[in-house]
Amino acid sequence: MRKEPGRELIPEKKFRSGYLALAGRPNVGKSTLLNCLLEQKLSIITPKPQTTRNTILGVWQNPEAQIAILDTPGIFAPRRLLQEIMVASAFHALRQADLVLFLTEAGRENFAEERETLEKIFSLSRPVFLALNKIDRLADKSLLLPQMKMYSQNFPFQEILPISARAGEGIPKLLQGLIRSLPPGPPLFPPDFLTDRPERFFASEIIREAAFSCLREEIPYSLGVRIEEFRENSRAQGKDFIRATILVERDNQRAIVLGRQGRMIKNIGEKARHEMEKFLGRPVYLELWVKVYKNWMENRSFLQELGYEPDNT
Ligand SMILES: Nc1nc2c(ncn2[C@@H]2O[C@H](COP(=O)(O)OP(=O)(O)OP(=O)(O)O)[C@@H](O)[C@H]2O)c(=O)[nH]1
Ligand SMILES: [Mg+2]
Known part of the structure; x- marks a missing residue:
């Protein structure tokens, strides 16, 4: 008033x-x-x-x-x-x-x-x-x-x-x-504000989504994504350059994520790159790696590094 x-x-x-x-x-x-x-x-x-x-x-x-x-x-x-x-x-x-x-x-x-x-x-x-x-x-x-x-x-x-x-x-x-x-009150965010998470976060989520949709059953739960490098409009490519690692817990999971002659990882990469380009509105060069990290889902400091923190959300 x-x-x-x-x-x-x-x-x-x-x-x-x-x-x-x-x-x-x-x-x-x-x-x-x-x-x-x-x-x-x-x-x-x-x-x-x-x-x-x-x-x-x-x-x-x-x-x-x-x-x-x-x-x-x-x-x-x-x-x-x-x-x-x-x-x-x-x-x-x-x-x-x-x-x-x-x-x-x-x-x-x-x-x-x-x-x-x-x-x-x-x-x-x-x-x-x-x-x-x-x-x-x-x-x-x-x-x-x-x-x-x-x-x-x-x-x-x-x-x-x-x-x-x-x-x-x-x-x-x-x-x-x-x-x-809703309680009466002024806006909490500026008019054009959508989210507080950076593009890097959404890039890792999009890779996880692509992997979830390409892989069957148990593996998705053991899978994490870490963005190692995110260079916007990299000079060499004229595209965003994104290098990411898919983390799994066991050797046999790594073999499944890679697929025969690398076909599975190629599918995941293509799907993810397509979605990222839609999300970012820019062309993307995506490089994907797969790494075994035993019990990463139980390692508190590593989980924090990946952005999984209850009080950080
Ligand atoms: N038929 C139908 N399917 C839906 C509807 N809403 C969601 N789904 C499907 O339900 C599944 C789960 O949807 P999500 O939105 O990921 O569900 P969520 O509650 O966010 O799941 P978590 O993130 O795992 O907790 C997906 O396959 C969706 O397409 C709906 O209104 N109708
Ligand atoms: Mg959900």
Whole structure:
């Protein structure tokens, strides 16, 4: 409020702003929703659980509001140190948030696994929205109502909304509800601000996404990416020069990532380079190496070096 000479108190322009954390089990579609809201691909997405490993900020805005969206790693029972850090990063984001959007799959009947997480989230005393995602693949829509009832009888959600993050269904209504629940206040970031992470971070994520999509089953979980060199518009090439190492835990994994006559690493490299060029809007020369680093997922200082820190997100 501000006072003008000879007038009563006048409300400031009713702008709203705040942090929104997207949370839920791995693979429920948090990153797909972030990208859908931003109408831009920021977070990597794969069909495999535990894709997102760091909390990623993406800023959404319109003339009335600004939402600083935090896409978080999935919440699950961790076994390795990297997984512990991922889950801690998700809870750190939840504590930072003004609002929480909890995602789960539409039609899923069992919510016992989520109860404990929801109890922790509700203990933070923030408005919590529930999105029942992936309605596009729910053949029997009559499952929605009992599912909504089950959640609403157990927890005081602000709103429960069926959506499809992939198809963009239910998104305007979700946004309306979120904006209404944001605290009034000025923008937190400048108008054209999208994210606080550097291009180097997204380069490593894009390589991980390409590797996840080319490789089967167990290996992706043991795989990390380190950017060794990132030279923008390198003179020699007239392109960005990016040299990166794919880290694996065992010799046999290295052989799989390389593939017969180096075919697998070539595929991963081509896929990643194509995606990077889309993301950066510039031509890229990508050099990929594969290295065995035993138990890198358990080495705290190495994980920090790779940017995996719960309080750094
Ligand atoms: N059919 C359908 N699939 C979806 C939808 N949203 C996400 N998916 C798919 O679900 C899978 C997981 O999506 P992500 O966005 O990576 O899920 P996440 O919750 O970020 O997963 P983690 O990062 O591992 O925690 C991908 O194959 C997506 O394409 C949706 O609305 N409909
Ligand atoms: Mg994700």
